[in-house]
Amino acid sequence: MTTKEYENLVVLKGPKELENWKFSLRIKARKKGVWDIIRGTQLLPNDSDTSSEANTLRTKMSVAADLIVQTISPSLIPHIREFPDDPYKMYKRLLEVNSHGFEDVSDTWTRFNSLKLRSNETGIEFIGRFRExxxxxxxxxxxxSDTLSISVLLSALPDVNPKTNNETDWKSFKVQMKRDIQGDDLVYVERQVLREYSHQNPDGDTTFFDPGEEALAAARRGTRAGGGNAPHVPASDPLAHFVRPHLVCNLCGGLGHFRSQCPSELFNEPSGNGRTAAVATFVAQEEDYSGQGVAF
Incomplete structure (x- = not known):
């Protein structure tokens, strides 16, 4: 935009400017021939389309995106950053955010970003506040986004366990999660936080369910965790000898074993020799599984 074009520019800061901004943007966008792109009635080109018409349309899309960015407050930029190449989605998101009341959205984001684990709450309560x-x-x-949510969740955890004053408990956990191959899975990270809280506070939050332990217990009983029959695993089963508290199975999410040792695999293996071979594999393993990391 030239200096002259900035004159009489309506800048969207919140709901109060929304209607005037929509009117001003429509006038300026029509003048530049990009209003159909912004309001979503223009068919966009495929990524593989290299025709001159497609390239011209891409240029117009860039003009439309620039027009939107130049007419909103910097505080609104984070709401549209995920749509750098789609002016229509930018416009739609800005309407949604400001129609609901920017103050409400801003306040909720502030509370979300400032979330902290309280010393007097359980892990279940903490995850409940996060999800709410x-x-x-x-x-x-x-x-x-899931990535941002995971970042907020881990940042909400203290470095020091307030109940034990142990400076390595949560700090080590956060480092481990950032290296975890499943660390970009929000549901998985939530479960790991609950499990770690339960581990650090054995006398507090006892409602956490460990599917790995339940699967092993069910196998030893000769039943499935969810009912029905399952192969019997004796108490002296070699699985019990591979307990490593820091390991996390990436199949069932349970603690203390690798995926290749996962009791839940017993429920998925075919009957007969296939299942026998799987159990035999557990017995044959002689590696030292004392290292850090995700359990395969």
């Missing part, structure tokens, strides 16, 4: 705030943002049509 995330749900509020989704209801406001401003859903945080």
């Amino acid at each position: 705030l995330r749900s509020e943002l989704i209801a406001l049509n401003d859903k945080p």
Whole structure:
């Protein structure tokens, strides 16, 4: 935009400017021939289309995106950063955010980003608060990405366990999660936080369910965790000798064993020789499984 074009520019800062901004943007966008792109009625080109018409349209899309960015407050930029090449989605998101009340959205984001684990709450309560705030943002049509949500969740954890004053408990856990191959899975990270809380507070939050331990217990009983029959695993089963508290199975999410040692595999193996071979593999393993990391 030239200096002259900045004159009489309506800048969207919140709901109060929304209607005037929509009117001003429509006038300026029509003048530049990009209003159909912004309002979503223009068919966009495929990524593989290299025709001159497609390239011309891409240029117009860039002009439309620049027009939107130049007419909103910097505080609104984070809401549209995920759509750098789609002016229509930018416009739609800005309407959604400001129609619900920017103050509400801003306040919810502040509470979400400042989330902290309280010394007097259980792990279940903490994850509940996290999910509630995330749900509020989704209801406001401003859903945080899984990556951002995981970052907020881990940042909410203290470096020092307030109940034990142990400086390595949560700090080590956060380092481990950042290296975890499944560390980009929000549900998985939530489960790991609950499990770690339960581990650090054995006399507190006892409601956590460990599917790995349940699967092993069910196998020894000769039943499935969810009912029905399952192969019997004696108490002296070699699985019990591979207990490593820091290991996390990436199949069942249980603690203390690798995927190749996972009791839940017994429920998925075919009957007969296939299952026998799987159990025999457990017996044959002689490696030292004392290293850090995800358990395969």
